[in-house]
Amino acid sequence: MARDSLVRGMGSFFKECDHPRSRWSKCPHSYKIRFRSAAGRQVEESGFATQDAAIDRLTDVYKTKKAAPRGQAKAERISTYGAMRFSEYAAEWKAGQRDLGPASVRHLDSLLEHHMLPLLGSRRMNTFDHKVVEGFIRSMERAGVGLATQANAFDKLKAILLDAYRLGLFEEHPLTGVKPPQYDPKRAVIPSPEQLRQIRTAGDDRFLLIADLMSGCGMRNGEAAAVNVRNIVADDVYRITEQVNQTTGHYARLKHRKAGEYRDVPLPARVRETIEWYADKHGTVDGYLLRHPQDASRPFPYYYLTNQWRRIKKSGEVDIPEGMVIYSYRHFFASNCLTHNIPITDVAEWMGHKNIDVTFKTYRHIMPGTISTAAAILNQHFTA
Template identity: 30%
Template sequence: MPQKPISLGHGKGSIFKRCECADQTRCKHEWHIRYRIDSRPREEGSDKGWTRRQAESRLKEINKAKFAEAPVERTSSRSAPSFERFTSDYLQGRIDLGKNTQRNYRSILENHVYPELGRLPINRIARKPHVLGQFKHLIDKGFTYGRLKVTRDLLHMIFEEALLEKIIKENPVTRIPLPPEPFSEFYLPTAKEIHALAEAMPPHLRLGIYLGAGCGLRLGEILATNTSCLRAGNTYRINHQWTKHGEFGPLKHRLQGEYRDTPISDELVSRMKEHEEQYGLTPDGYYIRGMRREYLKLRVPQDSGHLRDVPISHAAWATTFSMARRIAQVPDEVNTKSLRHFFASTAVRNGIPLSDVADYMGHTDMQVTHKTYKHLLPESLTSMSRVVSKALFQ
């Protein structure tokens, strides 16, 4: 029978062997450790085999990290709220956040942060090992750069609130490093491919393709196209979107009521009027509608009565877009976001300043626009090489 584990003290774990030797203190089998994190039992061993001293040393390292405390100004660890409770109260008070943002934040917290940090008192969460360990865990799970940045910004906001309430003395998330953002190549569709894609879409949805490529709209913004979006002077105003949850919400990275303007051509305005005459609008003035369930087999609506009174869902659009892509025989890399790339790339190649393109695209950080489209600036590298050559050698 295996011998009883040797405890290092109450709450500090124990060391043990899996063998059934009569005197385990003298046999040559490897040692293992057993401990608890957030009341969950864990066991650990080494591929090379631990001696008793190595097992005890490893357990002491874990306990040192486990009981590490962040500086506390006024609240003891016993009276401080848990990270989960504090965060829940904080998010409930953020009435300025849209429903989509709240959902996204809660999903990250409940699925990836609370399991590790949720039960800890917020004033006992230290930069090392808790916060750095959390991000290492997320990187190991395959979090993209974008999701890592959102998580870091969220945790920074939460701890800033705790700092403001004087529950903690310093923010453990400040200056947390992230891995470098990878540059991802994107496929840029041609005008011919966009027209082929539009022709392959059901007629009542073709306008959405041209709005994406002609105004640089995101999918939710395409589906929320409304008569109120058209403004004087070839201006298209975007102030809300149709979310994947089937409801209207604020724009990405924007608060309720905020908007952005983007240019729209006379040709596209004419297409919108033709669409309205042929397929009508919802009672609230929306253009891009899906088919009613009972008429789905038709694919092409015979009259406006075959269409729903709300915008088409994200899922239905994605399915229809995928079918149209196969019919049009355009590359699989083309998606709805490719339409935005066409809009931005066309603007940059024709000398529109990057700052203006960033505004049209709705980028809150111009660095995103710069990194993505800088290489398309007309003859920027050639012009610079000529300037330097002239100054240096002539």
């Protein structure tokens, strides 16, 4: 879809066709315009035969908004959005979250459907205050909702209400003074180095590779599944550029990152040796080490790792701490870093957390360190 924009605040005009802008004047399709009303709502109009007609309409709208008193525009926003039910506002807010990947959208939908909308869906937006938010948290506590889920639901509600606050719906932010649910770091089960030695070799070569990548580099499951020898950018640095998306089964951008963004993580020599060993033994496809067991043209399937983990646990042949999950490999990485005085700011960046609060809620201890010294330290204390 071709599109062009005017000065900031005027909106844009475009054509919903594949013709380049240079051919718009000869293209038979009509122009459309898109702009924000005085109330802040996105509006789209169509049926403009020429570019000049589209621009004239945008200019008229822009002048009208500029001429209107700022108080009037705010009053219109409050009137429009304040009367909305939370379910309507949340749906409109969600539509604007274009940076969310499929897995993140799925998670958001689950939080809305099971926790937020049943309790808040029918509430008018202009009736939110700190007591309403505290009541929401207490309701989740009474229902026995897990602390991690409580924290996630609270964070999403916070984002939605912040959006409403910026529109002017509240004189004071509804979350002011509210104590958020606290995720209990004791729930993060971390295997000991000896337990990790046993567990990492309890499965096949694929399982060992993923265990080393997660516990040695702090990768998420999907990131480890997308491991590529071309991403070893230095002897002690690995560049994480993508993941295998759990929902789609395809390669996708990283969580909390835009397309094309990456993060560099320390690469202990022990992990680099595992990568090189696996590549020599099993080969690669376009640099990728892990592929679908039945079809080498497809990415490594998420369920394969889960199924193997279940078989290892069921066998009872290795010492697995109570409550440990595959994600505990990541916990081991964080614990190994922090107990050896690597600063939590670096750990948060390497683990790909959206902000340091996530790391701080789960882990602790802040000490200096760099990516190169971290690689050396991690290699020294990593499982043999």
